[in-house]
Amino acid sequence: MRRLLRVPGGQGVDLSSYDARATPAGPRDKAAGLAAIAQMVERLADLQERLWAASTAGDRRRVLLILQGMDTSGKGGTVKHVIGHFNPAGCRIRGFKAPTAEERAHSFLWRIRRALPEPGEIGIFDRSHYEDVLIARVRELAPHKEIAHRYGKINRFEKSLADDGVTVVKCFLHISYDQQRRRLLQRLDNPDKHWKFSPDDIDDRQLWPAYQKAYEIALERCSTPEAPWFLVPADRKWYRNWAISTLLLEHLETLAPQYPKADFDVAEARQRLLTET
């Protein structure tokens, strides 16, 4: 799965060549996909507990899942349906919106560093520092030269994370222009979803090609050996959830965190408990 969805770095990326409705290596249909996810839940939870347990004995390793994608691509849905299967106590979830005045006064990585997962945790970013080369590029929120420098800064930053034991899993949720329209219309059709909608979302669709271009550049320049990008076809929600669950499972299985061994005399402790007054 990792190999299949991985974006080759340093080569031109053409998003239009990726079918957002595709289901590479996936179960044959939604029912099979949901069943496959259900089968992963226990292993994911077990690995998460092991990761956490290991951190109590000094293991500094952790995971950081970065979710990026156009509006309605399912970043929030991924948090709800994939991360919802983990123990919430071990998850550090952070959504990044337009930076505050305080955040703007610092380097674009400042607010990112403050939100990183601690050892043993699974961190989840709903948007991330990539906004600073996506919307920032499309809307020219920073000088061109400054943005050009950010790709290298991001790569060095992510390399430093990897060196510090952070497994970075970057997922681009790839949806089609038509699928976004359908999802926006669904929001309009349901009054309980109107709060998620803004007429600006329609205006933004004019910028779709510019955003796709910005994503292509980010994927090309920042898919590194230490922190590769995964391109997840996301028109089908069940596939998106299955693929991201699978990616997390594969990365956690590679980490293979172990429960720490007892550093005390188990038999003696049991005896004390059984004979206490």
Add this chain to the structure above:
Amino acid sequence: MRRLLRVPGGQGVDLSSYDARATPAGPRDKAAGLAAIAQMVERLADLQERLWAASTAGDRRRVLLILQGMDTSGKGGTVKHVIGHFNPAGCRIRGFKAPTAEERAHSFLWRIRRALPEPGEIGIFDRSHYEDVLIARVRELAPHKEIAHRYGKINRFEKSLADDGVTVVKCFLHISYDQQRRRLLQRLDNPDKHWKFSPDDIDDRQLWPAYQKAYEIALERCSTPEAPWFLVPADRKWYRNWAISTLLLEHLETLAPQYPKADFDVAEARQRLLTET
């Protein structure tokens, strides 16, 4: 449920008079309890989404669940099994351990204020500022006079939270001395649980009466109209989970958060999407 489990403030509290295996107002057995919890899950998730949605339109209300109890009383299990049913994106979970050097340099409420839920969120504290009148009292970590002043400080602090739209739900997970021994022995019997165990846990049992006394005082002095304490019998895990789910449901239903109404022309937006080029 709120009335049943609520600790009357200002009156003497005798924990030994509460049966930790009791199931007040609860389902008749574990199977019925799990079924009842399953039935609540959807309503809880719906109310959480409404609370979050309302916050996007300026509603500042939020919930803060405070979990206190002896070791093995099930604070972590409550986060996993009760909070695990919520959307993790809207939960702000914080565990409080022995204060760091930086935290000790500030008032005992300093680290608490920094961990409060934002509007629309459900905050969960696994331990809290109550540690500063519990372990601090039992182990004399602060002068007696200082501790005596903390109850009033806590009440004023929690009153200020209530005034700011925070619904504070404080749960004392009440387990028996024998049940704690059984749970500690279970940890010893399972090598995957050894990391949760320390021989200090046995030593701490010598202080059980002193802790019970400290809890009695905290419950008596800090069960206020704005932030009452609920005493949750916790020897039976299914009952604990059912009772806390029910308490959260009742509080959320009282808040009755509403989805914001559209502040744009829905028909016009739909037309634009359907006719865009």
